Amino acid sequence: MSTATFRIWRGENGNGGFKDHTVEVSEGMVVLDAVHKIQATQATDLACRWNCKAGKCGSCSAEINGSPRLMCMTRLNQIPLDQPVTIEPMRTFPHRKDLVTDVSWNFDVKKKIARFKPRKADAADGTFKMGQADIDRVQEFRKCIECYLCQDVCHVLRDHGKHEEFIGPRFFVYNAALEMHPADTGDRLGALKTDHGIGYCNITKCCTNVCPEEIRITDNAIIPLKERVVDEFYDPLGWLLKKLRPGATKG
Amino acid sequence: MADYQTHTHDVLIVGAGGAGLRAAIEASAAGVSVGLVCKSLLGKAHTVMAEGGIAAALANVDDRDNWKVHFADTMRGGQYVNHGRMAELHAKEAPDRVRELETWGAVFDRTKDGGILQRNFGGHRYPRLAHVGDRTGLEMIRTLQDHGVHQGIDVHMEVTVLTLLTDGGRVVGAFGYDRERGRFRLFKAKAIVLATGGVGRAFKITSNSWEYTGDGQSLAYHAGAELKDMEFVQFHPTGMVWPPSVQGILVTEGVRGEGGVLRNKDGARFMFGDIPDNYKSQTADNEEEGWRYCQGDKNARRPPELLTRDHVARCIMREVRGGRGSPHGGVFLDISWIKEKLPNAPEHIRRKLPSMYHQFKQLADIDITREPMEVGPTTHYIMGGVSVDPDSQMSSVPGLFAAGEVAAGLHGANRLGGNSLSDLVVFGKRAGEFAAKFAKDHGSGTVNTAQVEAAARESLAPFERGAGAENPFTVQHDLQEMMQDLVGIVRREDEMVRALEGLKKLSARAATTGVPGNREYNPGWHTALDLQNLLTVSEAITLSAIERKESRGAQFRDDFPDKSAEFGKVNIVVKKAADGSMQVRRVPVAPLSDELKKVIEEQK
Numbered sequence: 014m015s016t017a018t019f020r021i022w023r024g025e026n027g028n029g030g031f032k033d034h035t036v037e038v039s040e041g042m043v044v045l046d047a048v049h050k051i052q053a054t055q056a057t058d059l060a061c062r063w064n065c066k067a068g069k070c071g072s073c074s075a076e077i078n079g080s081p082r083l084m085c086m087t088r089l090n091q092i093p094l095d096q097p098v099t100i101e102p103m104r105t106f107p108h109r110k111d112l113v114t115d116v117s118w119n120f121d122v123k124k125k126i127a128r129f130k131p132r133k134a135d136a137a138d139g140t141f142k143m144g145q146a147d148i149d150r151v152q153e154f155r156k157c158i159e160c161y162l163c164q165d166v167c168h169v170l171r172d173h174g175k176h177e178e179f180i181g182p183r184f185f186v187y188n189a190a191l192e193m194h195p196a197d198t199g200d201r202l203g204a205l206k207t208d209h210g211i212g213y214c215n216i217t218k219c220c221t222n223v224c225p226e227e228i229r230i231t232d233n234a235i236i237p238l239k240e241r242v243v244d245e246f247y248d249p250l251g252w253l254l255k256k257l258r259p260g261a262t263k264g
Numbered sequence: 265m266a267d268y269q270t271h272t273h274d275v276l277i278v279g280a281g282g283a284g285l286r287a288a289i290e291a292s293a294a295g296v297s298v299g300l301v302c303k304s305l306l307g308k309a310h311t312v313m314a315e316g317g318i319a320a321a322l323a324n325v326d327d328r329d330n331w332k333v334h335f336a337d338t339m340r341g342g343q344y345v346n347h348g349r350m351a352e353l354h355a356k357e358a359p360d361r362v363r364e365l366e367t368w369g370a371v372f373d374r375t376k377d378g379g380i381l382q383r384n385f386g387g388h389r390y391p392r393l394a395h396v397g398d399r400t401g402l403e404m405i406r407t408l409q410d411h412g413v414h415q416g417i418d419v420h421m422e423v424t425v426l427t428l429l430t431d432g433g434r435v436v437g438a439f440g441y442d443r444e445r446g447r448f449r450l451f452k453a454k455a456i457v458l459a460t461g462g463v464g465r466a467f468k469i470t471s472n473s474w475e476y477t478g479d480g481q482s483l484a485y486h487a488g489a490e491l492k493d494m495e496f497v498q499f500h501p502t503g504m505v506w507p508p509s510v511q512g513i514l515v516t517e518g519v520r521g522e523g524g525v526l527r528n529k530d531g532a533r534f535m536f537g538d539i540p541d542n543y544k545s546q547t548a549d550n551e552e553e554g555w556r557y558c559q560g561d562k563n564a565r566r567p568p569e570l571l572t573r574d575h576v577a578r579c580i581m582r583e584v585r586g587g588r589g590s591p592h593g594g595v596f597l598d599i600s601w602i603k604e605k606l607p608n609a610p611e612h613i614r615r616k617l618p619s620m621y622h623q624f625k626q627l628a629d630i631d632i633t634r635e636p637m638e639v640g641p642t643t644h645y646i647m648g649g650v651s652v653d654p655d656s657q658m659s660s661v662p663g664l665f666a667a668g669e670v671a672a673g674l675h676g677a678n679r680l681g682g683n684s685l686s687d688l689v690v691f692g693k694r695a696g697e698f699a700a701k702f703a704k705d706h707g708s709g710t711v712n713t714a715q716v717e718a719a720a721r722e723s724l725a726p727f728e729r730g731a732g733a734e735n736p737f738t739v740q741h742d743l744q745e746m747m748q749d750l751v752g753i754v755r756r757e758d759e760m761v762r763a764l765e766g767l768k769k770l771s772a773r774a775a776t777t778g779v780p781g782n783r784e785y786n787p788g789w790h791t792a793l794d795l796q797n798l799l800t801v802s803e804a805i806t807l808s809a810i811e812r813k814e815s816r817g818a819q820f821r822d823d824f825p826d827k828s829a830e831f832g833k834v835n836i837v838v839k840k841a842a843d844g845s846m847q848v849r850r851v852p853v854a855p856l857s858d859e860l861k862k863v864i865e866e867q868k
């Protein structure tokens with residue numbers, strides 16, 4: 014057994030600082046195991062969120078050595094242990110305690126996005142006829158575990174604090190899942206352009222790079238949505254077509 | 265006087281997994297005000313982790329399927345101590361509940377003709393599990409959550425309920441605290457639905473999260489409700505065994521449904537060596553037939569790897585104990601072998617089992633498309649729980665309902681894979697409907713402030729004892745080790761009697777735990793408070809397991825290795841006696857209607 018030092022940000026409501034904890038580490042451990050070990054043996058009041066310990070619930074987001082990651086999916090053998098491993102809370106959300114932040118803003122944002130609005134069912138039993146190829150893309154988006162790591166890293170939120178005007182990559186993915194659902198008839202493009210601020214995104218792809226579900230947020234969700242917004246509002250021909258054939262730009 | 269915030273709802277739902285969310289949606293639709301509390305953030309409940317699928321006789325893949333076959337499969341899997349009426353309602357209503365999810369936005373994998381695809385799973389005669397790769401639970405909880413938040417439900421996230429408040433035997437509210445700030449909350453309600461999930465944290469090796477401390481079972485028990493079938497704890501045959509830090513994490517049965525096979529260290533498919541008589545007619549007796557089954561050949565019978573979980577888990581234990589296990593004390597589960605059969609096998613595996621691929625790659629450095637996994641049994645699910653009326657889901661305490669994993673009856677002695685997610689939506693809906701009805705038919709009760717004060721005082725005691733006192737994490741850990749050793753997969757009376765002694769000592773230690781710090785998001789404090797629930801359910805499991813002197817389904821008694829006809833007629837029930845002790849009794853299994861008896865005969 015060897016030991017490693019974890020430099021964990023401790024404190025409440027944004028006041029605090031790093032504190033070093035040294036524990037024994039063994040083969041296969043992930044960062045969350047180390048945090049739990051510290052909690053059980055050295056600091057029972059060390060706060061962190063977790064549930065599944067298998068990358069499925071999106072609870073254990075933190076910044077490990079400066080990069081936004083899931084603690085339960087970060088193996089210790091992937092990071093250098095000869096120097097202290099820093100673990101910090103996500104910086105884009107208001108701090109609560111230690112590694113726990115107040116992510117309630119995300120829940121509020123989601124509520125403002127127009128919900129799934131199905132077309133009339135195709136089958137007598139109330140279901141839709143949809144081919145696998147037609148839903149592959151939507152399923153990619155629906156893999157999202159709401160870890161909010163993409164929100165954490167996006168400079169529009171992190172550096173510019175545009176939480177009022179910009180919904181962030183997670184919710185572009187959510188919008189895209191709805192917009193590209195073959196049975197959906199809702200219209201979210203107007204809101205995307207105005208209140209939801211898709212124009213602020215300048216396609217840096219930082220969000221895509223941190224997504225633990227490997228959702229291609231920028232290429233597959235944001236860029237197509239941007240195109241739809243452009244088609245809807247700035248393309249006179251598309252606008253005319255739509256007037257003549259309602260639903261023509263919907264996919 | 266304790267300082268607390270008061271919330272008033274017609275119906276309070278405790279738990280925001282599949283069962284709680286579905287109940288909340290239904291109650292809200294019935295026009296009553298609904299509050300929903302959960303210990304984690306919304307969308308993080310255990311349901312999110314479910315992998316393989318949701319069972320419903322949609323007959324999209326095999327048109328021979330219907331509710332009768334599903335019903336009979338569930339009863340056979342549960343070894344006939346299930347509540348027949350619950351199994352009937354479940355089999356009949358699951359298809360509508362699944363279709364309804366699609367109309368709320370769920371996107372299941374598709375059949376070639378554009379319908380909902382279904383896959384094979386242990387104990388289900390036909391391909392029956394609607395699924396989304398191996399992340400079905402995520403699809404389900406997200407669908408319910410995204411639908412639910414527009415229904416006018418008041419959600420109280422990261423709030424733990426500590427106790428139920430009663431008035432003249434009827435439930436009138438709940439008392440708890442918010443985890444973030446540690447402030448007390450009083451919930452007044454005319455009806456309460458418990459949807460709090462399971463008890464897996466009572467054992468050391470488990471697929472369950474920190475939330476699974478048996479809160480709902482314990483809350484109900486202390487409010488006077490009966491708990492049933494608590495001895496039936498499901499040990500899932502395939503959990504990860506290596507490296508140590510991931511021990512217990514689930515490997516979905518979907519791996520076997522897609523053609524994965526179990527082998528011992530000599531490379532033998534040991535499951536072929538032990539097929540129970542009542543499954544012989546449905547089980548393949550050669551490898552070729554088993555593979556054809558997984559490929560959808562309707563004339564083939566299923567491979568023995570897809571026998572029920574209790575049986576597969578015991579066969580694995582036997583191999584390990586017989587010295588035929590894998591290097592780290594499990595056996596091998598191999599899906600990579602299908603490359604002999606399919607040209608694009610690696611891609612196929614990654615598409616069908618993406619999160620398994622990920623999980624092994626990232627956590628164990630194993631590429632499942634190229635090499636076998638090492639697996640062994642892990643504590644997974646509890647069939648027992650709050651005893652409820654099959655139609656309304658009301659417990660023996662008026663106004664107190666239970667649905668989902670916390671309730672008992674549907675699964676009998678062993679649950680079939682996929683039958684939990686369907687349970688959540690079928691009985692979640694029913695609980696919501698009947699709780700709303702109860703709330704409409706009854707006025708508010710009176711909250712007894714003395715009860716509230718006592719709960720508040722007791723919950724703060726760990727702070728008074730402070731940092732120098734017993735560490736709550738240590739007590740929890742010792743309890744888990746003991747339950748795993750003495751009341752685990754293989755049970756004996758003498759060991760379980762020792763466990764009861766051990767629980768007494770642990771209980772005394774739990775009363776001396778102390779924590780440093782303040783009430784703001786303090787995990788040590790939370791753990792100290794959860795101990796009470798763990799102790800209560802551990803005692804219920806142990807007493808019930810001692811009382812059932814036979815082996816049936818998930819309960820395997822080394823000292824009574826056979827099934828007994830006598831115990832096939834009873835369920836074990838525990839209830840809190842007037843003197844505060846736990847009373848155990850045997851009650852007759854709910855009789856089957858003649859129609860259901862006929863169905864079972866037809867499907868034999």
Ligand SMILES: Cc1cc2nc3c(=O)[nH]c(=O)nc-3n(C[C@H](O)[C@H](O)[C@H](O)COP(=O)(O)OP(=O)(O)OC[C@H]3O[C@@H](n4cnc5c(N)ncnc54)[C@H](O)[C@@H]3O)c2cc1C
Pocket residue numbers: 278279280281282283284301302303304309310311312313314315316317318319400401423424425426440459460461462471472475479480514644645667668669670681682683684685686688
């Ligand atoms: C890894 C894994 C894979 C699985 N795969 C499948 C599958 O493929 N198919 C299948 O059918 N089943 C599967 N299961 C089983 C199934 O997922 C669970 O049984 C089911 O999700 C339980 O749902 P529930 O709604 O009853 O409870 P949960 O989803 O666990 O929700 C419980 C809720 O209660 C809350 N709660 C608990 N105590 C309190 C308290 N004191 N105060 C306030 N709130 C409280 C929790 O915070 C949570 O919100 C799987 C289980 C696991 C662990």
Ligand code: SF4
Pocket residue numbers: 166167168169181182213214215216217218219220221231235
């Ligand atoms: S691509 Fe857009 S949404 Fe993503 S991080 Fe960059 S600016 Fe933010």
Ligand code: SF4
Pocket residue numbers: 071156157158159160161162163164182183186223224225226227228230
């Ligand atoms: S899109 Fe990816 S990074 Fe963003 S919340 Fe979802 S899973 Fe997390």
Ligand code: FES
Pocket residue numbers: 062063064065066067068069070071072073074083084085086
């Ligand atoms: S604990 Fe669930 S994603 Fe890490």
